[in-house]
Amino acid sequence: MTSNPTPINLKMLLESQTLKRAPFPVPVGWYFIDYSENLKAGELRNISVFDQEWVLFRSESGDKVGVTDPYCPHLGAHIGHGGKVCGDNVRCPFHHWEYDTDGMCKAIPYAKVMPPITKKQAILRTLPTVEKYGMIWSWFHPLCEAPHWEMPYIPEIEDATGYTGSRRGSWTANTCIQEIAENGVDVAHLKFLHNAPGIPPVSAAYDGNQMRLDIGNGYIVGDMFGPGLNVMRFNQKDPVTEKVITATMISYSVPVTHDTTQMNMSFRHVDYAEGSPELAFTKKQIDHMIGAAEGEESAGFESVDFIVWNNKRYRPNPLLCDGDGPIFPFRNWFKRFYVDADLSKI
Amino acid sequence: MAEIRVTERNGEARTISADSGRPLMEALRDANFNLQGTCGGAMSCGTCHVYIKQDWNDKLPAKSEDEQMMLEAIADLVEVRPTSRLSCQIELSDALSGIEVEIAPEV
Secondary structure: OOOOOOOOOHHHHHHHHHOOOOOOOOOOEEEEEEEHHHOOOOOEEEEEEOOEEEEEEEOOOOOOEEEEOOEOOOOOOEOOOOOEEEOOEEEOOOOOOEEOOOOOEEEOOOOOOOOOHHHHOOOOOEOOEEEEOOEEEEEEOOOOOOOOOOOOOOHHHHOOOOEEOOOEEEEEEOOOHHHHHHOOOOOHHHHHOOOOOOOOOEEEEEEOOEEEEEEOOOOEEEEEEOOOOEEEEEEEEOOOOOOEEEEEEEEOOEEEEOOEEEEEEEEEEEOOOOOOHHHHHHHHHHHHHHOOOOOOOOOOHHHHHHHHHOOOOOOOOOOOOEOEOOHHHHHHHHHHHOOOOOHHHO | OEEEEEEOOOOOEEEEEEOOOOEHHHHHHHOOOOOOOOOOOOOOOOOOEEEEOHHHHOOOOOOOHHHHHHHHHHOOOOOOOOOEEEHHHOEOOHHHOOEEEEEOOOO
């Protein structure tokens, strides 16, 4: 009698063929659209985010910003090609129907009777949009639900005094936000991809739409407010002054498509006196966050993470080992931002 | 088939017949009563407004909220009566054969 050979686990070997780069829809959340200074009063332009085109405009008075679906609910003209801002409204070029920043139809210049639905609700899809942190932010929900949470106060960027820093960065990653953010709990990669001296301890706590991440017992403390905003504070003791100095990375990523992400970051620090050792130290901290700082062995995200993000595929059934971080709790939390928006059900 | 007894805007009477299952608006529009039915049944234009003869009005299903809102919206421009209906919301049937309607004034 011959013994049966051990059957091969084919799933282990072949699942790769069915993997997608980012098998998720655009997640729900508040997202950065642009810096406020980049949209002048009365300006209108087309933008591509959340897997589609939108019309971004600012009222002539300057105090209202709208982000609308491009296609007029009347006869489908693209409002961003030939449309214009009229007062607080955006006007379709085709028949001059006007919409406010909430998508309410405010004028049909030739109709004797406004269609009743125009009194009841918005007829043009718009995204709830606010200006905060000197930026324009829009709330994306695939079924047009109102915002589920407010954006937080961030002293480093909202406190008029005490903080400074004009460094900003913007990068495109060919993957989705979940995959990018997963690196926060994947502490083992810090040693091997970033050449950190060791694998730091990590803890992640989840509360509604928020996640608090602590890497290295307070060395990096990150607060994520939904997929589109992450505030990471790097706390390090300066060996010269013996002080713990905090530098802050405010990260605001936007899903351009379901599997392409525009990553944006602002770097802020305490407004130390020019020429002080604290200022020198905190500037070095920020260099470290972005890329390898001079004289350092380890590497910031810019230099090394992209090669992985841009080429990986999401493994729904990853083979994890001891020493890997708390990846599954992170994935379970992130599921809350995905909404089934099967339009055939509407 | 349903027979429709129509009073035109000029007061003349004309009887037409149309297939059951179609909206009354389409039958009137296609028979050239100068009834527009512009929005195609979305209850957003008010151009298919008719008055239904009382006896027949009692046999029709109740108005939806949207139909009521459209009728209220045109009330500033034309006379709206308790028997006013948007003809796009009335599906013809054999049971409605003989229905008597009057084309309302244009908005």
